[in-house]
Amino acid sequence: MQFFGGSEISPSPPVPTATGNNAHMMYVFNRNGVCLLYREWNRPLHTLNPQQDHKLMFGLLFSLKSLTAKMDPTSADKGNLGVPQLPGQGCSFHSFRTNTYKLSFMETPSGIKIILVTHPRTGDLREPLKYIYNLYVEYVAKNPLYTPGTSIRCELFNTALDQYVRSIA
Amino acid sequence: MIGVGKIKQYSNVLDKPLSKGKQEVSLSAFAFLFSELVQYNQTQVDNIAELERRLEDAGYAVGARVLELLCHRDKGNRRETRLLGILSFVHSTVWKVLFGKVADSLEKGTEHEDEYMISEKELLVNKFISTPKDMGTFNCGAFVAGIVRGVLDSAGFPAVVTAHFVPMEGQQRPRTTILIKFAEEVLQREARLG
Amino acid sequence: MAPAAPRSGDAIFASVERVNAELFTLTYGAIVRQLLTDLEEVEEVNKQLDQMGYNIGIRLIDEFLAKSNVSRCVDFKETAEVIAKVGFKMFLGVTASVTNWDADGTCCSIVLEDNPLVDFVELPDTCQGLYYCNILSGVIRGALEMVSMKTEVTWIRDVLRGDDAYELQVKLLKQVPEEYPYKDDE
Numbered sequence: 001m002q003f004f005g006g007s008e009i010s011p012s013p014p015v016p017t018a019t020g021n022n023a024h025m026m027y028v029f030n031r032n033g034v035c036l037l038y039r040e041w042n043r044p045l046h047t048l049n050p051q052q053d054h055k056l057m058f059g060l061l062f063s064l065k066s067l068t069a070k071m072d073p074t075s076a077d078k079g080n081l082g083v084p085q086l087p088g089q090g091c092s093f094h095s096f097r098t099n100t101y102k103l104s105f106m107e108t109p110s111g112i113k114i115i116l117v118t119h120p121r122t123g124d125l126r127e128p129l130k131y132i133y134n135l136y137v138e139y140v141a142k143n144p145l146y147t148p149g150t151s152i153r154c155e156l157f158n159t160a161l162d163q164y165v166r167s168i169a
Numbered sequence: 170m171i172g173v174g175k176i177k178q179y180s181n182v183l184d185k186p187l188s189k190g191k192q193e194v195s196l197s198a199f200a201f202l203f204s205e206l207v208q209y210n211q212t213q214v215d216n217i218a219e220l221e222r223r224l225e226d227a228g229y230a231v232g233a234r235v236l237e238l239l240c241h242r243d244k245g246n247r248r249e250t251r252l253l254g255i256l257s258f259v260h261s262t263v264w265k266v267l268f269g270k271v272a273d274s275l276e277k278g279t280e281h282e283d284e285y286m287i288s289e290k291e292l293l294v295n296k297f298i299s300t301p302k303d304m305g306t307f308n309c310g311a312f313v314a315g316i317v318r319g320v321l322d323s324a325g326f327p328a329v330v331t332a333h334f335v336p337m338e339g340q341q342r343p344r345t346t347i348l349i350k351f352a353e354e355v356l357q358r359e360a361r362l363g
Numbered sequence: 364m365a366p367a368a369p370r371s372g373d374a375i376f377a378s379v380e381r382v383n384a385e386l387f388t389l390t391y392g393a394i395v396r397q398l399l400t401d402l403e404e405v406e407e408v409n410k411q412l413d414q415m416g417y418n419i420g421i422r423l424i425d426e427f428l429a430k431s432n433v434s435r436c437v438d439f440k441e442t443a444e445v446i447a448k449v450g451f452k453m454f455l456g457v458t459a460s461v462t463n464w465d466a467d468g469t470c471c472s473i474v475l476e477d478n479p480l481v482d483f484v485e486l487p488d489t490c491q492g493l494y495y496c497n498i499l500s501g502v503i504r505g506a507l508e509m510v511s512m513k514t515e516v517t518w519i520r521d522v523l524r525g526d527d528a529y530e531l532q533v534k535l536l537k538q539v540p541e542e543y544p545y546k547d548d549e
Binding site: 192193194195196197198199201202203204205206208209210213223226227228230231234235238266267268269293 | 376379380381382383384385386387389390391392393394396397401411415418419422423426453454455456479483498
Binding site for chain 3: 110142
């Protein structure tokens with residue numbers, strides 16, 4: 001894959017697990033629950049307005065994270081249900097699958113959350129999500145004209161993201 | 170005591186040996202610092218022209234220091250006195266020191282005798298940038314234009330220097346051209362030198 | 364899939380794109396000069412440099428996490444070590460060490476062996492109260508806040524002010540858990 005100006009994103013993109021246009025949508029949230037980015041490629045059904053949709057997605061992850069950590073049979077470091085955790089604390093889930101879609105999730109210790117919703121048969125997307133995080137770092141965090149906490153309108157990021165997501169899912 | 174012995178103390182900065190310029194920092198460290206320069210200056214202005222002017226001012230200070238350093242280090246305090254000499258000094262020596270490479274091209278303006286252009290496919294300061302639509306033609310290259318003006322001015326070649334995006338055929342990203350328009354006195358002096 | 368091990372500062376610094384430190388140093392000098400002109404009061408310049416550092420810190424943390432493979436920053440002691448050993452190295456190419464831990468492990472010093480911000484700098488008499496490198500303390504404060512640690516960062520020693528090293532004290536005030544950001548009735 002060619003990026004503009006030959007600038008190298010490290011690590012280089014992981015090998016695609018599938019090809020075709022299987023991605024439905026993607027969200028990026030920051031640690032304050034602000035939806036920095038929402039993209040959709042193939043989403044036939046909308047039932048909520050965008051704000052409600054983002055809020056519901058964030059709420060789903062927030063609760064699920066707390067529940068999965070609480071049910072961890074191997075670790076004592078689990079806190080109490082309902083008591084908020086530090087990002088990176090406890091175990092963390094990285095995907096779930098229903099009969100109609102798969103949701104892949106990544107959270108960084110800085111609280112950036114990347115969610116990609118794809119076809120249920122998509123493989124492991126942990127490495128691709130890491131790569132998307134790298135794209136975020138290069139083209140959003142380092143863009144002098146981007147103000148942290150605002151929605152992402154960086155054309156370099158959007159183009160690179162679009163190309164990449166089409167190549168993996 | 171900690172850390173003693175590693176840092177030598179000099180009572181005066183002039184006693185300190187001038188660094189050889191081989192040290193490096195990560196490009197990201199520079200990118201973050203530069204971002205903050207832009208963000209801070211955005212809070213100080215109310216239009217794009219003013220923002221570019223302030224970035225150019227910051228660059229000017231860098232350019233003036235760069236000339237001092239390079240003349241001292243590489244040229245035994247000799248300075249270029251001819252127009253083409255100073256232009257090639259900027260395009261190669263200065264560029265190499267600051268950006269790690271010689272600039273992509275140096276051309277003479279076709280329409281005006283007093284204009285020269287240094288172009289770069291991807292200028293370091295524009296590498297991570299996406300300019301929002303509402304900022305129109307804003308170009309962070311104003312900082313580099315300032316550096317160039319700082320070098321030229323301090324070497325006795327006053328000029329007006331500006332940065333422009335130039336669309337390239339077959340390329341998604343435009344290149345950046347630094348346009349140098351020399352002051353009249355510079356051209357007159359050059360003509361006298363023959 | 365086992366999580367990738369954190370990478371060493373040297374390995375990261377060797378693998379990333381780098382620029383001549385002079386471009387960085389002179390650009391920083393130009394920023395300080397601009398602030399001195401705009402704000403006039405040295406105390407205000409100190410504050411602004413700290414604020415700018417904070418703004419950098421909240422962005423830079425993501426670059427740090429993405430490149431270093433550090434997947435959790437929960438323990439303050441570990442985090443301080445990682446800042447010194449990996450953080451300073453991967454961004455500035457210099458090493459730092461952590462010392463002077465207090466008894467509860469919530470306060471320590473980071474000592475810099477080298478500091479690329481200050482080449483060519485000598486404080487003129489008119490700027491004696493200036494903390495020239497104040498941006499660094501802001502960066503640490505901002506970056507740590509993004510990994511849930513509220514800290515206070517202060518200069519203990521500064522070579523430009525006649526000390527024998529650069530020493531920053533980092534004090535953990537509290538760890539802030541993530542909160543559900545929406546109210547139920549929203």
